Amino acid sequence: MVNVTLIGTGGMLPLPDRWLTSLWLEYNGKACLIDCGEGTQIAIAQHKLKLSHLDTILITHTHADHISGLAGLLLSLGNCGKTDTLKIYGYTGITEIIRQLLCICPVLPFRIEIVELPINTKSSFMWNDIVISSLPLDHSIDCLGYSFVLNRKAVFAPEKAKALGIDVKYWKTLHSGKSIDINAKTITPDMVTAESRSPIKVSYITDTRYFGGLEEFAANSDLLICEGMYGDDEYIIKMREKGHMVFSQSGKLAINSHSKRLWLTHYSPALTNPYDYEEFMKKLFPETIISSDSQSITLK
Amino acid sequence: MVNVTLIGTGGMLPLPDRWLTSLWLEYNGKACLIDCGEGTQIAIAQHKLKLSHLDTILITHTHADHISGLAGLLLSLGNCGKTDTLKIYGYTGITEIIRQLLCICPVLPFRIEIVELPINTKSSFMWNDIVISSLPLDHSIDCLGYSFVLNRKAVFAPEKAKALGIDVKYWKTLHSGKSIDINAKTITPDMVTAESRSPIKVSYITDTRYFGGLEEFAANSDLLICEGMYGDDEYIIKMREKGHMVFSQSGKLAINSHSKRLWLTHYSPALTNPYDYEEFMKKLFPETIISSDSQSITLK
Numbered sequence: 102m103v104n105v106t107l108i109g110t111g112g113m114l115p116l117p118d119r120w121l122t123s124l125w126l127e128y129n130g131k132a133c134l135i136d137c138g139e140g141t142q143i144a145i146a147q148h149k150l151k152l153s154h155l156d157t158i159l160i161t162h163t164h165a166d167h168i169s170g171l172a173g174l175l176l177s178l179g180n181c182g183k184t185d186t187l188k189i190y191g192y193t194g195i196t197e198i199i200r201q202l203l204c205i206c207p208v209l210p211f212r213i214e215i216v217e218l219p220i221n222t223k224s225s226f227m228w229n230d231i232v233i234s235s236l237p238l239d240h241s242i243d244c245l246g247y248s249f250v251l252n253r254k255a256v257f258a259p260e261k262a263k264a265l266g267i268d269v270k271y272w273k274t275l276h277s278g279k280s281i282d283i284n285a286k287t288i289t290p291d292m293v294t295a296e297s298r299s300p301i302k303v304s305y306i307t308d309t310r311y312f313g314g315l316e317e318f319a320a321n322s323d324l325l326i327c328e329g330m331y332g333d334d335e336y337i338i339k340m341r342e343k344g345h346m347v348f349s350q351s352g353k354l355a356i357n358s359h360s361k362r363l364w365l366t367h368y369s370p371a372l373t374n375p376y377d378y379e380e381f382m383k384k385l386f387p388e389t390i391i392s393s394d395s396q397s398i399t400l401k
Numbered sequence: 402m403v404n405v406t407l408i409g410t411g412g413m414l415p416l417p418d419r420w421l422t423s424l425w426l427e428y429n430g431k432a433c434l435i436d437c438g439e440g441t442q443i444a445i446a447q448h449k450l451k452l453s454h455l456d457t458i459l460i461t462h463t464h465a466d467h468i469s470g471l472a473g474l475l476l477s478l479g480n481c482g483k484t485d486t487l488k489i490y491g492y493t494g495i496t497e498i499i500r501q502l503l504c505i506c507p508v509l510p511f512r513i514e515i516v517e518l519p520i521n522t523k524s525s526f527m528w529n530d531i532v533i534s535s536l537p538l539d540h541s542i543d544c545l546g547y548s549f550v551l552n553r554k555a556v557f558a559p560e561k562a563k564a565l566g567i568d569v570k571y572w573k574t575l576h577s578g579k580s581i582d583i584n585a586k587t588i589t590p591d592m593v594t595a596e597s598r599s600p601i602k603v604s605y606i607t608d609t610r611y612f613g614g615l616e617e618f619a620a621n622s623d624l625l626i627c628e629g630m631y632g633d634d635e636y637i638i639k640m641r642e643k644g645h646m647v648f649s650q651s652g653k654l655a656i657n658s659h660s661k662r663l664w665l666t667h668y669s670p671a672l673t674n675p676y677d678y679e680e681f682m683k684k685l686f687p688e689t690i691i692s693s694d695s696q697s698i699t700l701k
């Protein structure tokens with residue numbers, strides 16, 4: 102089970118009733134956070150997410166609304182007893198930015214390992230049995246999108262094992278992925294499993310203009326979380342100038358990437374009621390949610 | 402009239418129901434802010450204070466709970482149209498800390514003038530007809546307390562002017578502070594004013610241990626805003642080790658400095674209900690307020 106919570110839905114600046122856009126993804130008792138704007142640690146406490154589970158932070162880019170809460174969050178992690186290593190991923194150059202931001206918390210009781218990802222090409226790494234991939238986006242400064250793919254083992258099929266006459270004592274070994282030899286015949290795990298299960302995929306796209314590469318990157322997402330600064334298409338050109346999208350472009354991405362669900366986020370502070378565009382978006386892509394802070398789902 | 406709003410009352414870390422300690426002081430259409438922890442800009446918006454009035458920020462010290470919201474606040478100042486200079490005061494070395502924190506907002510549409518105050522002695526400067534003084538405190542790192550003194554002109558006394566036979570056409574000149582000569586006799590402003598009015602004084606003391614110098618610095622405050630991490634005296638020794646005070650020490654300071662009012666603030670996150678100590682504090686110093694976020698007063 103992958104638990105996903107959209108901590109906030111704001112862009113540019115935190116509002117009294119809207120935290121900044123940030124994602125909490127939890128699997129197997131460990132949590133990964135994408136971005137940490139001002140107030141993210143307060144929202145984490147408000148949403149009762151367990152800070153002690155956090156072991157990895159991904160940074161999309163270094164605009165203040167995506168990173169200015171980092172120092173406060175790390176201090177709170179220290180206060181809540183963290184001693185094991187925290188990994189932070191961002192693009193080339195992020196180490197120096199983080200070093201400067203942490204000038205106000207010179208002593209932390211845990212080690213920070215910063216990993217710089219390439220800004221000119223895709224890359225992938227493992228976190229907690231999940232493959233995280235990064236994609237360079239098209240924003241006003243360097244920026245990365247992220248996707249999470251959890252590949253799931255096929256389910257063991259007892260009826261197949263029985264049909265092959267395999268004794269129960271060998272089932273556990275086969276289910277663990279190992280082959281066995283019985284009567285000079287090799288039994289492989291795929292011979293005793295049901296059809297393969299599709300992976301669970303979550304894609305997180307902000308901040309960026311629309312471009313074709315997004316479609317391939319977000320392909321077949323169970324959940325596509327995507328920015329939309331405004332609901333009205335009249336803002337398309339203005340947002341393109343600023344390196345952003347509007348709701349209908351996020352809808353287009355959900356359609357073209359064959360995603361199952363779309364959560365909109367990263368609203369402009371000037372967009373006081375994004376829910377006004379719910380009907381419009383449901384017509385375009387029925388599985389759209391105009392997210393609110395603390396929007397969450399468990400993907401099974 | 403001096404308007405004072407205590408934006409938040411928390412110490413160490415921002416909580417979902419308690420912003421970090423920060424003061425907004427407004428006089429003559431201009432505002433001065435003391436400290437800017439994470440979330441201060443959100444609290445300013447929530448309290449409907451006018452960001453456009455802000456022209457000066459005083460920093461007590463560079464622990465994250467007092468400065469980590471600075472970058473976000475300055476970006477929001479820029480977004481709300483500020484183009485005139487912003488002055489920031491802090492102790493020697495603050496320039497470099499601010500330079501690092503602002504690495505995530507490289508372009509601002511206004512100039513920042515940073516003034517470094519001495520950390521080994523008192524100092525004073527003028528802001529908006531108010532004398533601001535700083536005092537080195539006794540915290541775990543360098544830290545400054547601040548006081549605001551508004552010296553008020555004596556009120557013009559028409560009866561005195563009439564008794565001296567001064568024509569009404571000269572009253573405005575005298576009231577503006579200039580002397581005039583009538584019939585070879587010099588009339589000075591003090592000859593036509595009522596008794597002098599006492600100044601308005603606000604003192605802001607956080608973070609620090611108790612020491613004698615605080616009493617002189619805060620002497621005769623109309624409003625003393627002072628830290629208190631805990632309400633229970635059993636924490637005195639532990640707080641002294643960490644460079645802090647408890648409520649009763651703040652009460653002692655209010656008494657010994659002959660202050661008129663005491664507002665407590667900067668509560669530990671572990672102190673969930675500081676109001677439990679209201680009765681205890683009212684017995685010690687009746688004019689104590691266990692402040693809540695957005696505590697405010699107009700001093701006339």
